[in-house]
Amino acid sequence: MSSLPQLIGFTEQHGQWFAENVSLQAIANEFGTPCYVYSKKALTHAFSAYDKACYRKDGTRRARVHFAMKANSNLAILNIFSKLGTGFDLVSGGELTRVLAAGGKASDCVFSGVGKSRAEITLALKAGVKCFNVESIPELERINEIAGSLQLKAPISLRVNPDVDAKTHPYISTGLKDNKFGISFGDVIHTYQVAHQMPNIQILGIDCHIGSQILDISPFLDALDRVLSLISELESLGITIHHLDIGGGLGIDYGGDTPPDITYFANTLLDHIESKGFQQLEVIFEPGRSLVGNAGVLLTLVEYLKPGETKNFCIVDAAMNDLMRPSMYEAYHAIVPVQSTHVEPTLYDVVGPVCETGDWLGRDRTLAIQPGDVLAILSAGAYGFSMSSNYNTRPRAAEILVDGSLVHVVRERETFEQLLQGEKTLS
Ligand SMILES: Cc1ncc(COP(=O)(O)O)c(C=O)c1O
Ligand SMILES: N[C@@H](CCCC[NH3+])C(=O)O
Numbered sequence: 001m002s003s004l005p006q007l008i009g010f011t012e013q014h015g016q017w018f019a020e021n022v023s024l025q026a027i028a029n030e031f032g033t034p035c036y037v038y039s040k041k042a043l044t045h046a047f048s049a050y051d052k053a054c055y056r057k058d059g060t061r062r063a064r065v066h067f068a069m070k071a072n073s074n075l076a077i078l079n080i081f082s083k084l085g086t087g088f089d090l091v092s093g094g095e096l097t098r099v100l101a102a103g104g105k106a107s108d109c110v111f112s113g114v115g116k117s118r119a120e121i122t123l124a125l126k127a128g129v130k131c132f133n134v135e136s137i138p139e140l141e142r143i144n145e146i147a148g149s150l151q152l153k154a155p156i157s158l159r160v161n162p163d164v165d166a167k168t169h170p171y172i173s174t175g176l177k178d179n180k181f182g183i184s185f186g187d188v189i190h191t192y193q194v195a196h197q198m199p200n201i202q203i204l205g206i207d208c209h210i211g212s213q214i215l216d217i218s219p220f221l222d223a224l225d226r227v228l229s230l231i232s233e234l235e236s237l238g239i240t241i242h243h244l245d246i247g248g249g250l251g252i253d254y255g256g257d258t259p260p261d262i263t264y265f266a267n268t269l270l271d272h273i274e275s276k277g278f279q280q281l282e283v284i285f286e287p288g289r290s291l292v293g294n295a296g297v298l299l300t301l302v303e304y305l306k307p308g309e310t311k312n313f314c315i316v317d318a319a320m321n322d323l324m325r326p327s328m329y330e331a332y333h334a335i336v337p338v339q340s341t342h343v344e345p346t347l348y349d350v351v352g353p354v355c356e357t358g359d360w361l362g363r364d365r366t367l368a369i370q371p372g373d374v375l376a377i378l379s380a381g382a383y384g385f386s387m388s389s390n391y392n393t394r395p396r397a398a399e400i401l402v403d404g405s406l407v408h409v410v411r412e413r414e415t416f417e418q419l420l421q422g423e424k425t426l427s
Contacts, residue, residue, distance in 0.1 A: 009039025071288030209247025296381025319352025
Protein backbone atom coordinates (compact mmCIF):
# COMPACT_ATOMS: atom_id res chain seq x y z
CA MET A 1 0.00 0.00 0.00
CA SER A 2 1.22 3.50 -0.65
CA SER A 3 -1.74 5.81 -1.06
CA LEU A 4 -3.29 7.99 1.64
CA PRO A 5 -6.62 7.15 3.24
CA GLN A 6 -9.67 9.30 2.50
CA LEU A 7 -10.10 11.39 5.65
CA ILE A 8 -12.76 13.59 7.22
CA GLY A 9 -11.47 16.23 9.67
CA PHE A 10 -7.81 15.99 8.59
CA THR A 11 -6.71 17.89 5.48
CA GLU A 12 -3.55 18.92 3.70
CA GLN A 13 -3.48 22.55 2.56
CA HIS A 14 -0.47 23.97 0.69
CA GLY A 15 1.92 21.43 2.22
CA GLN A 16 0.58 21.76 5.79
CA TRP A 17 -1.64 19.25 7.57
CA PHE A 18 -4.57 20.36 9.69
CA ALA A 19 -6.93 18.76 12.17
CA GLU A 20 -10.10 20.70 11.36
CA ASN A 21 -8.93 24.36 11.60
CA VAL A 22 -5.76 23.75 13.60
CA SER A 23 -2.33 23.00 12.14
CA LEU A 24 -0.78 19.76 13.38
CA GLN A 25 2.61 21.50 13.56
CA ALA A 26 1.11 24.05 15.99
CA ILE A 27 -0.27 21.21 18.14
CA ALA A 28 3.12 19.48 18.20
CA ASN A 29 4.84 22.78 19.10
CA GLU A 30 2.45 23.45 21.96
CA PHE A 31 1.87 20.00 23.44
CA GLY A 32 4.95 18.05 22.40
CA THR A 33 5.26 14.62 20.82
CA PRO A 34 4.36 11.80 20.69
CA CYS A 35 0.75 12.84 20.88
CA TYR A 36 -2.55 11.58 19.57
CA VAL A 37 -4.84 14.10 17.88
CA TYR A 38 -8.54 13.37 17.31
CA SER A 39 -11.10 15.24 15.22
CA LYS A 40 -14.57 15.65 16.71
CA LYS A 41 -15.96 16.23 13.23
CA ALA A 42 -14.64 12.84 12.08
CA LEU A 43 -16.14 11.10 15.13
CA THR A 44 -19.58 12.62 14.65
CA HIS A 45 -19.49 12.01 10.90
CA ALA A 46 -18.86 8.27 11.38
CA PHE A 47 -21.54 8.03 14.08
CA SER A 48 -24.11 9.78 11.84
CA ALA A 49 -23.32 7.39 9.01
CA TYR A 50 -24.41 4.48 11.24
CA ASP A 51 -27.29 6.36 12.83
CA LYS A 52 -28.80 7.24 9.45
CA ALA A 53 -29.25 3.54 8.74
CA CYS A 54 -30.60 2.79 12.22
CA TYR A 55 -33.82 4.62 11.37
CA ARG A 56 -35.80 2.73 8.75
CA LYS A 57 -37.76 4.28 5.89
CA ASP A 58 -40.93 4.51 8.00
CA GLY A 59 -39.02 6.53 10.63
CA THR A 60 -38.87 3.79 13.27
CA ARG A 61 -35.58 3.06 15.03
CA ARG A 62 -34.62 -0.53 14.32
CA ALA A 63 -31.01 -0.53 15.36
CA ARG A 64 -28.64 1.10 17.79
CA VAL A 65 -24.90 1.63 17.88
CA HIS A 66 -22.95 0.33 20.87
CA PHE A 67 -19.43 1.70 20.47
CA ALA A 68 -16.81 -1.03 21.02
CA MET A 69 -14.83 1.13 23.39
CA LYS A 70 -11.74 -1.09 23.39
CA ALA A 71 -10.89 0.75 20.17
CA ASN A 72 -10.58 4.06 21.99
CA SER A 73 -11.65 4.51 25.58
CA ASN A 74 -10.66 8.13 26.21
CA LEU A 75 -13.31 9.70 28.47
CA ALA A 76 -13.87 12.68 26.17
CA ILE A 77 -14.58 10.38 23.24
CA LEU A 78 -16.94 8.20 25.30
CA ASN A 79 -18.70 11.35 26.46
CA ILE A 80 -19.14 12.60 22.87
CA PHE A 81 -20.58 9.27 21.77
CA SER A 82 -22.80 8.99 24.81
CA LYS A 83 -24.27 12.44 24.10
CA LEU A 84 -24.82 11.41 20.48
CA GLY A 85 -26.86 8.48 21.77
CA THR A 86 -24.60 5.43 21.47
CA GLY A 87 -24.51 2.61 23.94
CA PHE A 88 -21.24 0.79 24.60
CA ASP A 89 -19.78 -2.66 24.07
CA LEU A 90 -17.41 -3.28 26.94
CA VAL A 91 -15.09 -6.09 27.92
CA SER A 92 -13.96 -5.38 31.45
CA GLY A 93 -14.85 -3.84 34.79
CA GLY A 94 -12.38 -1.09 33.95
CA GLU A 95 -14.28 -0.24 30.77
CA LEU A 96 -17.58 -0.14 32.69
CA THR A 97 -15.98 2.25 35.17
CA ARG A 98 -14.88 4.45 32.26
CA VAL A 99 -18.39 4.56 30.75
CA LEU A 100 -19.85 5.66 34.08
CA ALA A 101 -17.09 8.26 34.57
CA ALA A 102 -17.81 9.61 31.07
CA GLY A 103 -21.50 10.14 31.86
CA GLY A 104 -22.77 6.99 30.13
CA LYS A 105 -25.30 4.57 31.61
CA ALA A 106 -24.74 0.92 32.49
CA SER A 107 -28.18 0.17 31.06
CA ASP A 108 -26.77 1.16 27.65
CA CYS A 109 -23.89 -1.33 27.87
CA VAL A 110 -23.47 -4.86 26.58
CA PHE A 111 -20.70 -6.80 28.32
CA SER A 112 -18.65 -9.02 25.98
CA GLY A 113 -15.56 -11.16 26.54
CA VAL A 114 -14.61 -14.81 27.15
CA GLY A 115 -13.17 -14.39 30.63
CA LYS A 116 -15.46 -12.27 32.80
CA SER A 117 -14.28 -12.55 36.40
CA ARG A 118 -16.56 -12.89 39.45
CA ALA A 119 -15.74 -9.34 40.46
CA GLU A 120 -16.58 -8.02 36.99
CA ILE A 121 -19.88 -9.89 36.81
CA THR A 122 -20.85 -8.62 40.26
CA LEU A 123 -19.93 -5.04 39.33
CA ALA A 124 -21.91 -5.24 36.07
CA LEU A 125 -24.97 -6.80 37.71
CA LYS A 126 -25.04 -4.21 40.47
CA ALA A 127 -24.60 -1.40 37.95
CA GLY A 128 -27.43 -2.84 35.82
CA VAL A 129 -25.85 -3.52 32.43
CA LYS A 130 -28.26 -4.08 29.55
CA CYS A 131 -26.94 -7.52 28.64
CA PHE A 132 -24.11 -10.02 29.15
CA ASN A 133 -22.85 -11.53 25.89
CA VAL A 134 -22.09 -15.00 27.24
CA GLU A 135 -19.49 -17.25 25.65
CA SER A 136 -19.71 -20.60 27.49
CA ILE A 137 -21.84 -22.75 29.83
CA PRO A 138 -19.39 -22.29 32.75
CA GLU A 139 -19.75 -18.52 32.33
CA LEU A 140 -23.54 -18.88 32.23
CA GLU A 141 -23.43 -20.90 35.45
CA ARG A 142 -21.25 -18.30 37.13
CA ILE A 143 -23.54 -15.43 36.09
CA ASN A 144 -26.64 -17.36 37.24
CA GLU A 145 -25.06 -18.08 40.61
CA ILE A 146 -23.92 -14.49 41.23
CA ALA A 147 -27.28 -13.07 40.05
CA GLY A 148 -28.98 -15.49 42.47
CA SER A 149 -26.87 -14.30 45.38
CA LEU A 150 -27.86 -10.71 44.54
CA GLN A 151 -31.51 -11.73 44.04
CA LEU A 152 -31.42 -10.48 40.46
CA LYS A 153 -32.10 -11.87 37.01
CA ALA A 154 -29.16 -11.43 34.67
CA PRO A 155 -30.07 -10.37 31.11
CA ILE A 156 -28.07 -12.41 28.60
CA SER A 157 -27.35 -13.12 24.95
CA LEU A 158 -25.27 -16.03 23.80
CA ARG A 159 -22.37 -15.23 21.52
CA VAL A 160 -22.53 -17.61 18.59
CA ASN A 161 -19.39 -18.65 16.80
CA PRO A 162 -20.87 -18.95 13.29
CA ASP A 163 -17.72 -20.49 11.77
CA VAL A 164 -17.44 -18.08 8.85
CA ASP A 165 -14.22 -16.82 7.35
CA ALA A 166 -14.02 -13.03 7.77
CA LYS A 167 -11.06 -12.95 5.34
CA THR A 168 -8.99 -10.72 7.59
CA HIS A 169 -5.68 -10.98 9.48
CA PRO A 170 -5.69 -14.30 11.44
CA TYR A 171 -5.01 -12.43 14.72
CA ILE A 172 -8.20 -10.40 14.34
CA SER A 173 -10.50 -13.08 12.99
CA THR A 174 -12.87 -14.25 15.73
CA GLY A 175 -15.70 -16.20 14.09
CA LEU A 176 -13.91 -19.39 13.03
CA LYS A 177 -14.36 -22.61 14.97
CA ASP A 178 -10.65 -22.62 15.85
CA ASN A 179 -11.01 -19.24 17.62
CA LYS A 180 -11.57 -19.03 21.37
CA PHE A 181 -14.64 -16.84 20.93
CA GLY A 182 -18.32 -17.69 21.19
CA ILE A 183 -20.28 -20.90 21.50
CA SER A 184 -19.81 -23.43 18.69
CA PHE A 185 -22.65 -23.24 16.22
CA GLY A 186 -23.72 -26.82 16.90
CA ASP A 187 -23.93 -26.24 20.68
CA VAL A 188 -25.94 -23.03 20.64
CA ILE A 189 -29.48 -24.45 20.83
CA HIS A 190 -28.56 -26.74 23.70
CA THR A 191 -26.87 -23.87 25.55
CA TYR A 192 -29.99 -21.70 25.19
CA GLN A 193 -32.05 -24.59 26.59
CA VAL A 194 -29.69 -24.79 29.57
CA ALA A 195 -29.94 -21.01 30.05
CA HIS A 196 -33.74 -21.16 29.77
CA GLN A 197 -33.85 -23.46 32.81
CA MET A 198 -31.68 -21.24 34.98
CA PRO A 199 -33.68 -19.34 37.60
CA ASN A 200 -31.59 -16.18 37.56
CA ILE A 201 -31.04 -15.83 33.83
CA GLN A 202 -33.24 -13.86 31.49
CA ILE A 203 -32.69 -14.55 27.80
CA LEU A 204 -32.76 -11.31 25.83
CA GLY A 205 -30.84 -11.78 22.63
CA ILE A 206 -28.29 -13.46 20.44
CA ASP A 207 -24.86 -12.15 19.52
CA CYS A 208 -22.01 -12.75 17.10
CA HIS A 209 -18.83 -10.96 16.08
CA ILE A 210 -16.72 -12.45 13.33
CA GLY A 211 -13.58 -10.33 13.29
CA SER A 212 -12.14 -6.94 12.58
CA GLN A 213 -10.97 -4.83 9.60
CA ILE A 214 -13.39 -6.72 7.33
CA LEU A 215 -13.63 -5.09 3.91
CA ASP A 216 -16.34 -7.20 2.34
CA ILE A 217 -20.04 -7.47 3.29
CA SER A 218 -20.46 -11.13 2.34
CA PRO A 219 -18.99 -12.71 5.54
CA PHE A 220 -21.42 -10.58 7.58
CA LEU A 221 -24.35 -11.84 5.51
CA ASP A 222 -23.16 -15.44 5.85
CA ALA A 223 -22.95 -15.03 9.62
CA LEU A 224 -26.36 -13.33 9.71
CA ASP A 225 -28.00 -16.20 7.84
CA ARG A 226 -26.60 -18.69 10.31
CA VAL A 227 -27.71 -16.64 13.32
CA LEU A 228 -31.18 -15.95 11.88
CA SER A 229 -31.71 -19.68 11.37
CA LEU A 230 -30.92 -20.18 15.06
CA ILE A 231 -33.44 -17.51 16.07
CA SER A 232 -36.20 -19.34 14.13
CA GLU A 233 -35.25 -22.64 15.71
CA LEU A 234 -35.27 -21.08 19.19
CA GLU A 235 -38.70 -19.50 18.57
CA SER A 236 -40.06 -22.94 17.68
CA LEU A 237 -38.73 -24.20 21.02
CA GLY A 238 -40.50 -21.39 22.89
CA ILE A 239 -37.39 -19.27 23.46
CA THR A 240 -37.94 -15.68 22.33
CA ILE A 241 -35.04 -13.58 21.09
CA HIS A 242 -35.62 -9.83 21.40
CA HIS A 243 -32.41 -8.50 20.00
CA LEU A 244 -29.71 -9.47 17.55
CA ASP A 245 -26.25 -8.08 18.22
CA ILE A 246 -24.22 -8.35 15.02
CA GLY A 247 -20.95 -7.24 16.54
CA GLY A 248 -18.53 -4.87 14.89
CA GLY A 249 -15.79 -5.53 12.39
CA LEU A 250 -16.32 -3.14 9.50
CA GLY A 251 -12.92 -2.14 8.14
CA ILE A 252 -11.56 1.31 7.30
CA ASP A 253 -9.35 2.75 4.61
CA TYR A 254 -5.75 2.73 5.84
CA GLY A 255 -4.60 3.80 2.35
CA GLY A 256 -5.84 1.93 -0.68
CA ASP A 257 -8.47 -0.13 1.17
CA THR A 258 -12.02 0.06 -0.12
CA PRO A 259 -14.41 -0.77 2.71
CA PRO A 260 -18.13 -0.44 2.03
CA ASP A 261 -19.66 2.91 2.95
CA ILE A 262 -20.92 2.74 6.56
CA THR A 263 -24.56 3.66 5.83
CA TYR A 264 -24.67 1.27 2.89
CA PHE A 265 -23.15 -1.50 5.03
CA ALA A 266 -25.62 -1.00 7.91
CA ASN A 267 -28.60 -0.67 5.55
CA THR A 268 -27.63 -3.84 3.70
CA LEU A 269 -27.50 -5.83 6.94
CA LEU A 270 -30.79 -4.40 8.21
CA ASP A 271 -32.52 -4.96 4.83
CA HIS A 272 -31.24 -8.52 4.86
CA ILE A 273 -32.66 -9.15 8.33
CA GLU A 274 -36.02 -7.68 7.32
CA SER A 275 -36.10 -9.58 4.05
CA LYS A 276 -35.90 -12.81 6.04
CA GLY A 277 -39.02 -11.81 7.99
CA PHE A 278 -37.41 -10.52 11.21
CA GLN A 279 -39.04 -7.08 11.25
CA GLN A 280 -39.47 -6.96 15.02
CA LEU A 281 -35.92 -7.79 16.05
CA GLU A 282 -34.01 -4.96 17.70
CA VAL A 283 -30.53 -4.83 16.15
CA ILE A 284 -27.27 -3.80 17.80
CA PHE A 285 -24.14 -2.77 15.92
CA GLU A 286 -20.88 -2.85 17.89
CA PRO A 287 -18.46 -0.88 15.72
CA GLY A 288 -15.10 0.17 17.05
CA ARG A 289 -12.58 0.89 14.31
CA SER A 290 -15.08 2.29 11.79
CA LEU A 291 -16.19 4.96 14.32
CA VAL A 292 -12.78 6.15 15.49
CA GLY A 293 -9.99 4.72 13.31
CA ASN A 294 -9.79 7.55 10.81
CA ALA A 295 -10.66 10.16 13.45
CA GLY A 296 -7.16 10.13 14.94
CA VAL A 297 -3.50 10.57 14.05
CA LEU A 298 -0.32 10.09 16.05
CA LEU A 299 2.21 12.94 15.88
CA THR A 300 5.86 12.07 16.28
CA LEU A 301 9.14 13.97 16.00
CA VAL A 302 12.00 12.91 13.73
CA GLU A 303 14.94 12.51 16.13
CA TYR A 304 17.63 11.12 13.82
CA LEU A 305 18.11 10.08 10.22
CA LYS A 306 20.46 7.11 10.28
CA PRO A 307 21.88 5.70 7.07
CA GLY A 308 22.44 1.95 7.16
CA GLU A 309 24.18 -0.49 4.83
CA THR A 310 20.98 -1.83 3.34
CA LYS A 311 18.38 0.58 4.68
CA ASN A 312 17.99 4.13 5.92
CA PHE A 313 16.29 4.58 9.26
CA CYS A 314 14.13 7.47 10.32
CA ILE A 315 14.20 7.29 14.11
CA VAL A 316 11.20 8.99 15.69
CA ASP A 317 10.09 9.62 19.26
CA ALA A 318 6.96 7.40 19.02
CA ALA A 319 7.39 3.65 19.29
CA MET A 320 5.64 0.31 19.39
CA ASN A 321 4.50 1.08 22.93
CA ASP A 322 2.51 4.04 21.54
CA LEU A 323 1.15 2.31 18.43
CA MET A 324 1.39 -1.44 18.54
CA ARG A 325 -0.44 -2.32 15.33
CA PRO A 326 2.56 -2.39 12.95
CA SER A 327 4.62 -4.67 15.24
CA MET A 328 1.67 -6.85 16.17
CA TYR A 329 -0.08 -7.30 12.82
CA GLU A 330 2.43 -5.81 10.36
CA ALA A 331 -0.32 -3.25 9.89
CA TYR A 332 0.11 -0.41 7.42
CA HIS A 333 -0.38 3.18 8.56
CA ALA A 334 0.26 6.01 6.12
CA ILE A 335 2.90 8.47 7.38
CA VAL A 336 3.16 12.11 6.26
CA PRO A 337 5.30 15.09 7.28
CA VAL A 338 2.90 17.62 8.82
CA GLN A 339 4.75 20.42 7.03
CA SER A 340 6.52 19.85 3.74
CA THR A 341 10.22 20.72 3.50
CA HIS A 342 12.38 21.10 0.42
CA VAL A 343 14.80 18.24 0.88
CA GLU A 344 15.50 15.22 -1.28
CA PRO A 345 12.93 12.41 -0.77
CA THR A 346 14.61 9.27 0.59
CA LEU A 347 13.44 5.73 1.36
CA TYR A 348 13.27 5.03 5.11
CA ASP A 349 12.07 2.54 7.64
CA VAL A 350 10.35 4.63 10.31
CA VAL A 351 11.34 3.13 13.67
CA GLY A 352 11.01 3.99 17.34
CA PRO A 353 13.53 4.12 20.19
CA VAL A 354 12.40 0.85 21.84
CA CYS A 355 14.94 -1.97 22.11
CA GLU A 356 13.11 -4.40 19.82
CA THR A 357 13.73 -5.13 16.14
CA GLY A 358 9.94 -5.28 15.86
CA ASP A 359 9.71 -1.65 16.92
CA TRP A 360 8.79 -0.13 13.59
CA LEU A 361 5.93 2.11 12.53
CA GLY A 362 6.36 2.10 8.76
CA ARG A 363 8.60 0.28 6.30
CA ASP A 364 9.99 1.48 2.99
CA ARG A 365 8.49 4.94 3.11
CA THR A 366 9.64 7.69 0.77
CA LEU A 367 9.83 10.82 2.88
CA ALA A 368 11.32 14.29 2.34
CA ILE A 369 12.32 15.01 5.92
CA GLN A 370 15.05 16.21 8.24
CA PRO A 371 15.61 15.86 11.98
CA GLY A 372 13.23 18.06 13.93
CA ASP A 373 10.35 17.55 11.49
CA VAL A 374 7.03 16.25 12.77
CA LEU A 375 5.32 13.27 11.13
CA ALA A 376 1.67 12.30 11.38
CA ILE A 377 0.92 8.59 11.47
CA LEU A 378 -2.57 8.43 10.00
CA SER A 379 -5.59 6.24 10.83
CA ALA A 380 -4.41 5.86 14.42
CA GLY A 381 -7.67 6.61 16.24
CA ALA A 382 -8.59 2.94 16.80
CA TYR A 383 -6.46 0.51 18.80
CA GLY A 384 -3.78 3.18 19.06
CA PHE A 385 -3.66 4.78 22.49
CA SER A 386 -5.97 2.10 23.91
CA MET A 387 -3.34 -0.58 23.19
CA SER A 388 -0.39 1.51 24.31
CA SER A 389 1.88 0.46 27.15
CA ASN A 390 4.74 1.71 29.29
CA TYR A 391 7.31 -0.68 27.82
CA ASN A 392 10.85 0.67 28.25
CA THR A 393 9.35 2.87 31.01
CA ARG A 394 8.04 5.26 28.41
CA PRO A 395 5.29 7.61 29.58
CA ARG A 396 2.15 7.26 27.52
CA ALA A 397 1.44 9.97 24.97
CA ALA A 398 -0.85 12.98 25.43
CA GLU A 399 -4.25 12.94 23.71
CA ILE A 400 -5.68 16.06 22.08
CA LEU A 401 -9.18 16.56 20.70
CA VAL A 402 -9.80 19.23 18.08
CA ASP A 403 -13.26 20.70 17.61
CA GLY A 404 -13.22 23.34 14.87
CA SER A 405 -10.65 25.86 16.09
CA LEU A 406 -10.73 24.63 19.68
CA VAL A 407 -7.98 22.39 21.01
CA HIS A 408 -8.65 20.31 24.13
CA VAL A 409 -6.09 18.25 26.02
CA VAL A 410 -8.22 15.19 26.80
CA ARG A 411 -5.38 13.27 28.41
CA GLU A 412 -2.20 14.80 29.76
CA ARG A 413 1.09 13.19 28.86
CA GLU A 414 2.06 10.75 31.60
CA THR A 415 4.80 11.93 33.96
CA PHE A 416 7.72 9.90 35.32
CA GLU A 417 6.15 10.29 38.75
CA GLN A 418 2.92 8.65 37.56
CA LEU A 419 4.95 5.86 35.99
CA LEU A 420 6.41 4.87 39.35
CA GLN A 421 3.17 5.28 41.28
CA GLY A 422 2.26 2.25 43.39
CA GLU A 423 5.70 0.62 43.22
CA LYS A 424 7.82 0.06 46.30
CA THR A 425 11.35 -1.10 47.02
CA LEU A 426 11.84 -3.66 49.84
CA SER A 427 11.99 -2.06 53.36
C1 LIG B 1 -17.10 -8.49 20.66
C2 LIG B 1 -16.55 -7.40 19.84
N1 LIG B 1 -17.39 -6.44 19.39
C3 LIG B 1 -16.95 -5.41 18.65
C4 LIG B 1 -15.62 -5.30 18.31
C5 LIG B 1 -15.20 -4.13 17.48
O1 LIG B 1 -14.61 -4.49 16.32
P1 LIG B 1 -14.18 -3.41 15.25
O2 LIG B 1 -13.27 -2.47 15.90
O3 LIG B 1 -13.52 -4.21 14.21
O4 LIG B 1 -15.44 -2.76 14.76
C6 LIG B 1 -14.71 -6.27 18.73
C7 LIG B 1 -13.29 -6.24 18.32
O5 LIG B 1 -12.96 -6.89 17.33
C8 LIG B 1 -15.19 -7.35 19.53
O6 LIG B 1 -14.35 -8.27 19.99
N1 LIG C 1 -6.58 -4.60 18.06
C1 LIG C 1 -6.87 -4.99 16.72
C2 LIG C 1 -8.26 -5.42 16.49
C3 LIG C 1 -8.75 -6.42 17.46
C4 LIG C 1 -10.13 -6.08 17.79
C5 LIG C 1 -10.54 -6.61 19.11
N2 LIG C 1 -11.38 -7.79 19.04
C6 LIG C 1 -6.36 -3.98 15.72
O1 LIG C 1 -5.67 -3.09 16.06
O2 LIG C 1 -6.59 -4.09 14.56
